[in-house]
Amino acid sequence: MPARNTVAADPKGVDSGAHFMDGDHALAEGALAAGCRFFAGYPITPSTETAERFAERCPAVGGLFIQMEDEIASATALIGGAWGGQKVMTVTSGPGFSLMMETIGLAATTETPLVIADVQRGGPSTGLPTLTAQQDMMQARWGSHGDYRIIALVPDSPQECFDLAIEAFNLSEIYRVPVFIMTDETVGHMHEKVVIPEAEEIRVVERNWYQGPKGEYRPYRFTGRDVAPMVKAGDGHRFHITGLTHDERGYPALTAEQNDKVVRHLIEKIDSNAESIIRVEEDGIEGADVVVLSYGITSRIAIRAVQEARQAGLKVGVLRLITVWPFCEKKIRELAGKVKAIVVPEINYGQMVLEVERCAAGQCKVVSVNHCGGAVHDPEVILAAIQEAAK
Amino acid sequence: MSSCAPNDAQFRIQNPMAEFLRMERMPHIWCPGCGIGSVVTSMAEAIKNGGHDMDKIAVVSGIGCTGRVAGYVKFDSFHTTHGRAIPFATGLKLANPELKVIVFSGDGDLFSIGGNHFIHAARRNMDLLVICVNNFTYGMTGGQMTPTTPTTANASTTPYGNYEYPFSLPFLADAAGATYVARWTSLNARNITDSISEALNRKGFSFIEVITPCTTLYQRRNRLGDGIDAMQYYHDDADIQHGADTRTVDIGFQGKLKTGKFVDRQKPTYLDAVNTHYANVIGDDYQLYGKTPPEKQAEEEAKRAAAAAAEQADGLEAEYIDEPAECGGDDA
Amino acid sequence: MFFGKLKKAHGKVIINPNWCKGCGYCVKYCPTDVLEMSKGYNAKGYHPPQVKAAADCRDCKFCELICPEFAIYVTSDKEEEQASASA
Known part of the structure; x- marks a missing residue:
C-alpha cells in the first residue's frame, strides 16, 4: 500500500464543536475540513443542501463555489479543478449521477482525485425526488463504460457523513481515484448531533506533489500497486492528460497492449490494496447462525430487527458495510463457510446481494430482503427474514 | 542559399515551433490541406509575440480532429471528453486563476454536444479564450452534419443535402454575452495571429471562429x-467588416463570409465579479484560496513596487544604450 | 531616395519534405513566388515544395504560418541581407 503521511487539517475549514445538523450539511463540513476548496454543483433534490452549505461557508474559508449549468459540467469542472491544484467535490442524486458517468470514466482513466456524493433517491429516471433509496449502488460500481475501479463509502448518520467525507478525500488522494459517498435521502435529511473535532485532531492526506525536475514529469506509472505523484497546471511541467488510452507520459497510445496495461493498473491499484481500504463494522458475528449484512440507513433499521431476533433467542450477527466498493470479498467468503445464512436488506431490487451471493458461492443461504425506493424497511419484514433463514 | 533539407532530427530541434509543439509526436494525423495546423501556428506566434509566460498557459480541447490539438501543443494540455472542454477549462481556471486558459476545439464539439457549456461560459464572462476551428463537419467520425453545416450542404448524415438551419457562431457568442468575438478564415493567418494576441491580452470570454x-x-x-479551392473561396468571398452587426454574419452554402472583429466590450469576468462581490458583502474576512483582500492587496502592491523598480532600472539602462544607435545610419 | 536605402530582408526557406502532405498553400500564397511543387515524391507519396527562387525570399514567413504541417520554416539570412545592402 502506498504509505502516506497525514497532516492536521487547515483550521480555517474546521467548524469545531457539537452541532445539530443534517447529513447533507455534514458532508459539506467534512469536505471543508478535508481541505476541499473548490466545489462545482448543480441543484438536485435531495442533495442540494450540501451545495448550499458549501456556498455559504466557502467565502470566509478561502474556497470557491460555482453553480454549473448541469451535472456533466459540474463533474468535468472538478477534473479541471483537480489538475489546477485543488481538492474538489460535487454532490448530486440519481439523475445527476447518471449525467456524471461520462466524466467519472475520464476521472478514472486520468487517475484524478475527486469526491462525489450521491444522496440517493428512488429511480429510475426522475423517480421519487424526495424519497429515499439505495438504488445506485451498482451504478456507482459499473456506471461508466469500460473497466475501471472506484471507491465508494456509505455513511449511516450525519456524523458519519462528516467523517467519511474526510476519509473519501484521503482515499482519493492516496489512490488518485474518484471516491463516492453513497448516502441516501434519509441520512441526508436526518438531523442529529455532529461533533466536529479540533483541526489538529483531523488527519488529512495532502496531495503527493511531484518533486523532480521539470521536463521529466510522468503523470502515470502502471504498477498496479501505487500511483504517480501529481503536478498542477501552471508549474511548468507542460504535461498532457487525455481520456484516450495513454502511456506513462500521458500521450495517446492506442494499442491493445497499452489498454491492457492501463486497465489492469486501474483495477489492481484498488484490488491489491483492498484490505487496507475496506472498512466494515461487525457485531456478534462469532458463533452467529445468521448474519444481517446492510449499509447506510438500512443498517439502522436492521438493528431493531436483530435486537428482536436476539431477544427471541436467535444467534444473529451484524455486518455493516462502510466501504461498499471495493467489496469485502474475503470477509464474505470466510463468513459464508461459518453461518447458515446471510440476510441482505437494502432499499433496491437487490443489488449488493448479488455480490454477497457471488462471494458466498453457495456455501450458505443468501436472502435478499429487497424493498424498492420510497421508504425504509419495516423492521418486522427483516425480522421475518431472519427467522426464516435461521430455520 | 537554396532550401536545404536537414535531417528529421535536426528539423525537429531547429523548427521555430519546437518550443510550442510536442515534436516527438510529429508529424500529426490531420489530412492534407486541413486548416487546423495553421491555426495552431498562429496561436504559437501570438503567444510568442505577446511574451506570455508559457508555463502559465493551458490548452484544453474536446474530441475530434481539432480536439487533437491539446495532444500536440507543449503546454499544460488537456484532451477531455466530447463537448466538455469548456467546463474543464472553467474548473482549471477557477482552481488556479493565474493560468491563461485556451480552449481549442471544433464546431461539432463546442456547439453541438458542448453548446450548453459554451453559452454559459460566455454568459458568466469566464476568463477563457475559445478558438473554434469551424470546418462545417465532424471530421473524425466521417463527415456528418454539425450545427454549423450550411443549409443544402451534403454531409454523410444528410446525404441528400442539409435541411436544417445552422448556428451563426458570432451571433450566438454575442447573444450569450461573450466580450470579444472575431471570425477569420484560415487564409487570414496574420489576422488570426493578431486576434489571438489581442484576446490573450484582455480578460473575459473571448471567442475566435x-x-x-x-x-x-x-x-x-x-x-x-x-484545400487550394477552399482558400480561393475564402479569398474571393470573404470580406473584412470589423464591427459588423453579428445578426448579419450568417453563412450560406458557399456564400459570402463576413470576417473581422465583431465584438470587443468590457465587463467584469466571473472571478472579478466573485471577488468584488464578496469583498463588498463579507469584507476583510473574504478570501480566495487562503488570501483575504488586505493580504491580496499587499501582495499586489509589492508586485507593483517590484515591477516599478525593475522598470526604472530598465529605463536607465535602455536610455544609456539607445543613445548612440538613435535614428540609425541610413537616414543620416 | 528614402526607399532606396531600405534594406531588403532575406530569408532562407527550410523544408522537411517528409512531413509535407502536398496541399500547396506555401507555393500558392508565397508573395514573392519563391517556391514551386517538386516533381519528385516524398515518403508518403506527396509532391513537396522546393525552392525555385531563393534570392526572392523576403523572410515574411507566411509559408511558415500557413503550412498546416509545421513542415516549413524560414530563417533570416543575414549574409544575403548585407550583400544586398552594400550593392
Whole structure:
C-alpha cells in the first residue's frame, strides 16, 4: 500500500464543536475540513443542501463555489479543478449521477482525485425526488463504460457523513481515484448531533506533489500497486492528460497492449490494496447462525430487527458495510463457510446481494430482503427474514 | 542559399515551433490541406509575440480532429471528453486563476454536444479564450452534419443535402454575452495571429471562429475541390467588416463570409465579479484560496513596487544604450 | 531616395519534405513566388515544395504560418541581407 503521511487539517475549514445538523450539511463540513476548496454543483433534490452549505461557508474559508449549468459540467469542472491544484467535490442524486458517468470514466482513466456524493433517491429516471433509496449502488460500481475501479463509502448518520467525507478525500488522494459517498435521502435529511473535532485532531492526506525536475514529469506509472505523484497546471511541467488510452507520459497510445496495461493498473491499484481500504463494522458475528449484512440507513433499521431476533433467542450477527466498493470479498467468503445464512436488506431490487451471493458461492443461504425506493424497511419484514433463514 | 533539407532530427530541434509543439509526436494525423495546423501556428506566434509566460498557459480541447490539438501543443494540455472542454477549462481556471486558459476545439464539439457549456461560459464572462476551428463537419467520425453545416450542404448524415438551419457562431457568442468575438478564415493567418494576441491580452470570454477547409470530407462530399479551392473561396468571398452587426454574419452554402472583429466590450469576468462581490458583502474576512483582500492587496502592491523598480532600472539602462544607435545610419 | 536605402530582408526557406502532405498553400500564397511543387515524391507519396527562387525570399514567413504541417520554416539570412545592402 502506498504509505502516506497525514497532516492536521487547515483550521480555517474546521467548524469545531457539537452541532445539530443534517447529513447533507455534514458532508459539506467534512469536505471543508478535508481541505476541499473548490466545489462545482448543480441543484438536485435531495442533495442540494450540501451545495448550499458549501456556498455559504466557502467565502470566509478561502474556497470557491460555482453553480454549473448541469451535472456533466459540474463533474468535468472538478477534473479541471483537480489538475489546477485543488481538492474538489460535487454532490448530486440519481439523475445527476447518471449525467456524471461520462466524466467519472475520464476521472478514472486520468487517475484524478475527486469526491462525489450521491444522496440517493428512488429511480429510475426522475423517480421519487424526495424519497429515499439505495438504488445506485451498482451504478456507482459499473456506471461508466469500460473497466475501471472506484471507491465508494456509505455513511449511516450525519456524523458519519462528516467523517467519511474526510476519509473519501484521503482515499482519493492516496489512490488518485474518484471516491463516492453513497448516502441516501434519509441520512441526508436526518438531523442529529455532529461533533466536529479540533483541526489538529483531523488527519488529512495532502496531495503527493511531484518533486523532480521539470521536463521529466510522468503523470502515470502502471504498477498496479501505487500511483504517480501529481503536478498542477501552471508549474511548468507542460504535461498532457487525455481520456484516450495513454502511456506513462500521458500521450495517446492506442494499442491493445497499452489498454491492457492501463486497465489492469486501474483495477489492481484498488484490488491489491483492498484490505487496507475496506472498512466494515461487525457485531456478534462469532458463533452467529445468521448474519444481517446492510449499509447506510438500512443498517439502522436492521438493528431493531436483530435486537428482536436476539431477544427471541436467535444467534444473529451484524455486518455493516462502510466501504461498499471495493467489496469485502474475503470477509464474505470466510463468513459464508461459518453461518447458515446471510440476510441482505437494502432499499433496491437487490443489488449488493448479488455480490454477497457471488462471494458466498453457495456455501450458505443468501436472502435478499429487497424493498424498492420510497421508504425504509419495516423492521418486522427483516425480522421475518431472519427467522426464516435461521430455520 | 537554396532550401536545404536537414535531417528529421535536426528539423525537429531547429523548427521555430519546437518550443510550442510536442515534436516527438510529429508529424500529426490531420489530412492534407486541413486548416487546423495553421491555426495552431498562429496561436504559437501570438503567444510568442505577446511574451506570455508559457508555463502559465493551458490548452484544453474536446474530441475530434481539432480536439487533437491539446495532444500536440507543449503546454499544460488537456484532451477531455466530447463537448466538455469548456467546463474543464472553467474548473482549471477557477482552481488556479493565474493560468491563461485556451480552449481549442471544433464546431461539432463546442456547439453541438458542448453548446450548453459554451453559452454559459460566455454568459458568466469566464476568463477563457475559445478558438473554434469551424470546418462545417465532424471530421473524425466521417463527415456528418454539425450545427454549423450550411443549409443544402451534403454531409454523410444528410446525404441528400442539409435541411436544417445552422448556428451563426458570432451571433450566438454575442447573444450569450461573450466580450470579444472575431471570425477569420484560415487564409487570414496574420489576422488570426493578431486576434489571438489581442484576446490573450484582455480578460473575459473571448471567442475566435476560424473557418477552415476539411478537404477529405466537407470539400469532397460537396465537390468543392481541394484545400487550394477552399482558400480561393475564402479569398474571393470573404470580406473584412470589423464591427459588423453579428445578426448579419450568417453563412450560406458557399456564400459570402463576413470576417473581422465583431465584438470587443468590457465587463467584469466571473472571478472579478466573485471577488468584488464578496469583498463588498463579507469584507476583510473574504478570501480566495487562503488570501483575504488586505493580504491580496499587499501582495499586489509589492508586485507593483517590484515591477516599478525593475522598470526604472530598465529605463536607465535602455536610455544609456539607445543613445548612440538613435535614428540609425541610413537616414543620416 | 528614402526607399532606396531600405534594406531588403532575406530569408532562407527550410523544408522537411517528409512531413509535407502536398496541399500547396506555401507555393500558392508565397508573395514573392519563391517556391514551386517538386516533381519528385516524398515518403508518403506527396509532391513537396522546393525552392525555385531563393534570392526572392523576403523572410515574411507566411509559408511558415500557413503550412498546416509545421513542415516549413524560414530563417533570416543575414549574409544575403548585407550583400544586398552594400550593392
